[in-house]
Amino acid sequence: MRCEDVTGILLEYDGGGLPPPRRGRVEHHLEACATCAAYANTYTAVQDLVQEALAVELSQADQADLDMALQTAIRRTA
Amino acid sequence: MVEDDDALVARLKAGDDTAFTVLVHRHSGRVYGIGLSMLRNEQDARDVVQDTFLNVYRRIDSFRGEAPFKSWLGRIATNNALMKLRTRRRKPEVSLQIRSPKFNDDGQHERDIVDFSPLADKISESRELGQRIRETVERLPDKYRTVLVLADYQQLSMKQIAELLDLTVPNVKTRLHRARLAVRESLADYLSGDD
Numbered sequence: 001m002r003c004e005d006v007t008g009i010l011l012e013y014d015g016g017g018l019p020p021p022r023r024g025r026v027e028h029h030l031e032a033c034a035t036c037a038a039y040a041n042t043y044t045a046v047q048d049l050v051q052e053a054l055a056v057e058l059s060q061a062d063q064a065d066l067d068m069a070l071q072t073a074i075r076r077t078a
Numbered sequence: 079m080v081e082d083d084d085a086l087v088a089r090l091k092a093g094d095d096t097a098f099t100v101l102v103h104r105h106s107g108r109v110y111g112i113g114l115s116m117l118r119n120e121q122d123a124r125d126v127v128q129d130t131f132l133n134v135y136r137r138i139d140s141f142r143g144e145a146p147f148k149s150w151l152g153r154i155a156t157n158n159a160l161m162k163l164r165t166r167r168r169k170p171e172v173s174l175q176i177r178s179p180k181f182n183d184d185g186q187h188e189r190d191i192v193d194f195s196p197l198a199d200k201i202s203e204s205r206e207l208g209q210r211i212r213e214t215v216e217r218l219p220d221k222y223r224t225v226l227v228l229a230d231y232q233q234l235s236m237k238q239i240a241e242l243l244d245l246t247v248p249n250v251k252t253r254l255h256r257a258r259l260a261v262r263e264s265l266a267d268y269l270s271g272d273d
Contacts, residue, residue: 002185011255038193045195050230053211057107
């Protein structure tokens with residue numbers, strides 16, 4: 001299995017969707033190839049990095065505006 | 079004691095609006111995050127938050143509790159964001175070129191790979207890195223960004239995403255894989271100083 005082949009199936013590998021013989025071949029390659037091991041680690045890390053980076057909070061002012069807008073809309077439809 | 083979502087939903091169904099306020103305050107950040115990451119516009123994202131919680135208030139009796147409240151809420155928010163994405167006047171996109179790693183004729187990586195995965199534990203300490211990731215995701219073309227946000231931010235399954243976007247599961251997987259590769263390449267450039 002070549003580096004290019006491994007990279008092409010990292011999504012399935014990460015998600016546990018590879019059947020055992022193929023999964024074994026990927027694991028074997030990752031044990032032998034430091035470059036691909038580093039690549040696979042960073043590919044997996046992207047998921048956590050995106051999860052963390054996209055987590056945002058509403059500002060207090062926006063939260064207050066939202067509360068008021070919701071109260072008004074709810075009263076209007078009550 | 080902190081009241082869990084199930085208890086708050088039960089109170090809301092019984093007509094106690096204070097439970098609604100608690101649910102709004104608890105989950106508004108996440109809903110805003112969904113709107114912002116999908117629509118790339120703060121005002122649109124605020125609209126998604128408002129529409130979503132109004133939907134929750136009006137439809138709470140239809141929530142049967144078979145899935146966690148958070149999942150139900152996320153689905154409503156996603157649908158609202160998708161609706162806005164399909165109908166709004168499009169903001170001009172300066173899309174990130176979707177890049178994949180380069181390989182030589184033997185199928186080996188052409189460039190050295192630096193393992194930046196330990197940064198995943200430190201992202202909360204690095205405002206600059208967080209900003210870079212947000213910008214990278216924002217610049218992905220819509221079709222890739224949407225799938226990435228649904229999978230990696232909202233943690234929806236491939237099947238759920240396929241249903242929401244009316245795509246096949248293999249199509250979702252292809253888009254997600256390309257989006258992750260593009261984000262990975264962009265971060266690698268940034269961390270190696272190539273960008």
